[in-house]
Amino acid sequence: MTKLTVLSADDKLAEIRRLYFSATKKTIAEDLAKAVQLLKSMNSEEERERATVYMDGLSQMRSDWTRESGGNRRPRKGS
Numbered sequence: 001m002t003k004l005t006v007l008s009a010d011d012k013l014a015e016i017r018r019l020y021f022s023a024t025k026k027t028i029a030e031d032l033a034k035a036v037q038l039l040k041s042m043n044s045e046e047e048r049e050r051a052t053v054y055m056d057g058l059s060q061m062r063s064d065w066t067r068e069s070g071g072n073r074r075p076r077k078g079s
Contacts (some may be wrong), residue, residue: 009047012038013054020054028054032058 007015016038019031035051036056042048 004068007038007041009042009044009050012042013050016054018055022041023058023061025069028058028062028065032062 016035023031035055038046039051039055042051048074
């Protein structure tokens with residue numbers, strides 16, 4: 001049987017940071033989804049605030065790479 005480990009807030013932040021620095025065009029959707037799940041599992045607003053810069057960065061990379069590849073993009077309001 002596989003032993004499950006419970007990650008600390010610092011471990012979760014470290015994993016989000018790792019996802020941020022290792023993200024590529026091919027992995028960004030999966031990386032962002034994993035980061036969101038980790039963020040949701042954090043217990044306090046203070047813990048989540050520490051991850052904000054990485055989450056913003058992952059979101060921006062996804063937007064930029066989607067735009068570059070001509071992928072599905074929702075029109076902006078007012079456009």
